[in-house]
Amino acid sequence: MELRFNESLFRTIFDNVYNGIYVVDGEGRTLLVNKTFEMMSGFTNEELAGKTLYDLVHHYKYFSGAASLLVLERKKPATITYKTKTGKNLLVKGRPILNDKNEIELIINTIWDLTVIKYNDVLDKDTARDSYLKEEGFIAASEKMTEVIDTVLKLSNTSTTILLTGETGVGKSVVAEMVHRTSRRKNNKFLKINCGAIPESLIESELFGYEPGAFTGADKKGKIGIFESADKGTVFLDEISELPLSAQSKLLLFLQDKEFFKIGGRKPIKTDTRIIAATNKNLWELVKSGKFREDLYYRLNVIPINVPALRERTEDIPVLAKYFLNKFNQHYHAYKYFSKELLETFQSFNWPGNVRELENVIERLILLAPNQELTTEDFYRIQQKRKIVPKKSLQNMLDKFEYEILVQAKKEHVTTRKIAKSLGISQPKVVRLLKKHSLN
Known part of the structure; x- marks a missing residue:
């Protein structure tokens, strides 16, 4: 009898809080949502329960994104906005609940409805x-x-x-x-x-x-x-x-x-x-x-x-980069992806234009890079045309100079042995440097 009372009390509170609540398990599978979220999103608990967020985003396309997927990837809280298939625009804060083994058992998502907004005439x-x-x-x-x-x-x-x-x-x-x-x-x-x-x-x-x-x-x-x-x-x-x-x-x-x-x-x-x-x-x-x-x-x-500034929150860079990559892949019907080294380069770059510059760079990469895999070489080539330089620390400047020397040496010499001879260094070091700059 006491258990039924507790369940009833929990459900009353759960369904009557001001915000939407969306609970998933450690595999991103929907466990339950509250009534507020049902009203916000236009989807019922029965429609969502048991489905993974991956399927809801990529297969059913109920949502354009999900904070839970980001939380599962990073094991940290995340905040995003996304649109629903029913035309709603929602802000979601996802928070992981970890067990003793540091594994995600649950993700509790708190949701705000951002949908209703009106604009008047504008001036420019x-x-x-x-x-x-x-x-x-x-x-x-x-x-x-x-x-x-x-x-x-x-x-x-x-x-x-x-x-x-x-x-x-x-x-x-x-x-x-x-x-x-x-x-x-x-x-x-x-x-x-x-x-x-x-x-x-x-x-x-x-x-x-x-x-x-x-x-x-x-x-x-x-x-x-x-x-x-x-x-x-x-x-x-x-x-x-x-x-x-x-x-x-x-x-x-x-x-x-x-x-x-x-x-x-x-x-x-x-x-x-x-x-x-x-x-x-x-x-x-x-x-x-x-x-x-x-x-x-x-x-x-x-x-x-x-x-x-973006350089002060480098954790956001790969997350934003992947978001813009998906956005422009869909827009231009492309299927390009980042090399691991390019994402690392993004995180060490100064980004004087911040998020706007990151978005523009990724759009140019998708349009101009010759291959499916987007590399550090593609990035520097595009940035060189824009006359934008990376973070002005000594190490960054040395890395860029080193990269440019290696690019020129690869053009002039066919093998790593000949590159090593021309630069006066060992062949194993050439191999390491080429790998470091994604030129191998």
Whole structure:
């Protein structure tokens, strides 16, 4: 009798938590899902139970990916977003449960529904490309990115202002969208504005709007600004460092009082709009040089989130690389794969363009590499054309110089014995070096 009570209590709790729950065993086989996940995904427990995540992703194509497969591969927690066959977009955090032998017994997946999101008109091509498309997949296996996602989820039901910092290409816009999609505002608008892409003369009218006849050339009907249009939603101000000082003062007033005046207007307009700002520059240095308001800096910097550079989270590199490989293989109907040495090269590379650069490099490799296997030689040849150099440590520079010498020597000499003679080293050492650089 007590056992039935415990099972009943467990099931009540399991089926009524806010998040979806998906439990698999150590072989990736679905054990059970809760009612919340059934409602989120459009699939029932009966449809999923007993099936492996590999089959659900690759055979049945119920899901475009699975955190559990990544957890099984790495034996570490992982976070990804994926789409379901029913059109849902979900964020999943998978956590392994290990036994005494350090083997995975269970994987507990916690799921958030990111599906509902609306966009309004956009102001430039970059914004349009980022907004409408695409719903790119998010994948993270590193501790640093896991911390970023944990922070995002903690803030999901608040309205606090967030400042995202990090280099170009690290994924700040992806994180901003995730903040919105995991919040109670997700049914309302998410508007992204690139502050550096709008002429200074137009930025105030775009953000705050204007009254009819406010200035020469103004629309006779006036205009609703971004902040008013996004009431109860989120505005993402990318490249906030490029915002002119005149607009900075009006933004400060809005952040303080949640109200603003249209250009030419005398009546304050109140809106409940959340602000997320992002920059790849040091705002404090701009404050000290008089190019950014100090009081606005403190208003924006309520919750700072630094999105780490790719070279600072090397655990994510092979995971992201394989994701992009699968993506472009499908897109171009290709069947290419990485050599082991190439994945190692990826992890030692500096990636000045971060995730965006990694994605572009893999697309070029699939399009330009002559063979099915993608090698380090292919990578360096493509990078040389792009005039991008690897991490500027002495060892990396020596390795690249060594690689180039070996490539030239292979062109001039047929055998490893002749290569050794030309370079003044032993033949076994030539063999080792060729293997090291995937030239054997």
